[in-house]
Amino acid sequence: MGSSYSAIPNADERDLLAMAVKEPQTMCRSMTFLDKHPNVRHPVHTDTINCIGAVRPGMVLTGSSDKSIVLNNVDTGECVIRWRGHTDSVTNVLYKQSQTRHYVLSGSRDTSIRLWLFNQNTPCEIYTSHKLTVTTIANLEDNLFASGSRDTSVKIFDISRKEPLLSKTINRNLVTHISRIPNTTQICQTSEDRIMKLYDTRNLEIIHEFPVKAHIQNHCSASNDGLYAIASSGGSNGDGCEITLYDLRQRKELRGLKGHEESVRCAIFLPQNITCKSIILSVGDDKTVRLWTKEDSKCIWREQSPTGSTLTSCFGFADGNIVVAGANATFAHLKMNGRAGVPFLHCISLQSTNCMPSTNSRQSFG
Template identity: 30%
Template sequence: LEQIACLHKSNQFFSASRDRMVMMWDLHGPSQPRQQFSGHAMVVTGLAVSPDSTQLCTGSRDNTLVLWVGTGQCVERASVSRNLVTHLCWVPREPYVLQASEDKTIRLWDSRGLQVAHIFPAKQHVQTYCEVSEDGHRCLSCSSGFGGEGCEATLWDLRQTRNRICEYKGHFQTVASCVFLPRALALMPVIATSSHDCKVKIWNQDTGACLFTLSLDGSGPLTSLAVGDTISLLCASFRRGIHLLRVDHSSGLGLREVAVF
């Protein structure tokens, strides 16, 4: 599987895989998919569900984004040359979809007609992932790289100016994932990143200062991060599965590993 996405407040979820197919499943249903979405020519690398759960946006290495409705019908299709999609994220309460690309850019798409609404200034490296804040005002992207070149996360303004706000530099290999952490975790706005260098870092969102680094040596590249609850993070790794990380305030703001699945 390449991607997975859940329908809000529902038992249904979507999966995308290398067979170019997207499937819809029911958590409490049979082991067969409820629905299939077929329309991409290459591996599907992006999945995003609209905030009202009525539409699904998919992206692929075939340079194409497709907008689907719940019946499995394709309603819009858009293709941009060399736009190999790496990740998709729907903006809360808005008709916009954020998209990361191998062409080193982040695009903002208007789902009403599936048109590009904005292209953020190109970075120096492939953009591997994107994430939108809960209020929809800011977004994060992260960069591939090696030896400290690239290997950063970037905070962007999604509102009128749409400028770059801050960069978070300190990883030594590709940054594969970035998340906004809940306000309940700290007295300041914070974000977290995971990297192929086996490290999870917590950053001050406003200043770019690295507040804490957790090394998960022996886990191989860290590929994905997800907020579990107000005090937990889930981190996926190549070699050791999924790490459950708990926020630790014993000496400032930190993380500790409490379980591995």
């Protein structure tokens, strides 16, 4: 028999996780991290997914460059409803409940905003006040919503009226994103002028402008308590490519979260109960999904894009389920779990035009 033997790895999942967190440069993506491969499904879109809008846990809306909006079942990967009508890319989509009615709002490069019902294939209203691409729409209270466009304007609409209630145009304010600040009558707005602004939605007056940044600001998001906001920065080769954390009470910049190597397209505060720290979720052009802690600005998990595509948007639910989307019709369902209070991600399912499912449901990726 001889004395030779084969070494058997004895590191358990906690040891592997600890090593991955300590050495993020060697971190594997989740589909092979614990030898658990995701389900590969047929894509519901045929082009880049530009935006995600939550309806409820397990159901999200997506808007795509294929000009359609889809209600997705996250668990099964199925297209539940598809709406068509825009003549150019859908740039933003959201779910709105007004009294007993349930609506979908979508913005597009065709300069229009459309209001849809879940039981109708055609829009019940079309808003055409913007002159250029509608880049963002945001849910406000009651029947109201806010919109922003490359025409440098921000508008407030009532869903029952085609014309805006309020409109404000600012020179060079090419709007990239608007987010409502919870528990307030305020919104935050990012722009290609590299400035994040705060508005009062009652009159659209600017309350505050934060100091100008070095790069275009792509996206903004407020914490659920309304005390903090983050803005995602453009950049390349590690220059810029940061997430800026702001204190909304003191109205000052706190610090930058650096680690992405290309433009950060979306960053949000992630509801979760794995750790007592506040977690931020981000995606970007460097084809990574990242988790950060707000308190110390550290990147605690880095995940390669499940399909190897650039990522445009992300959303997370309180139960730990996360959806990310991007180029090549990428739509991936991830789950955030934890070991000893350390969060990590695992990819459950994915779909993309560049990795179609095979007859073997256990298809793996290198």
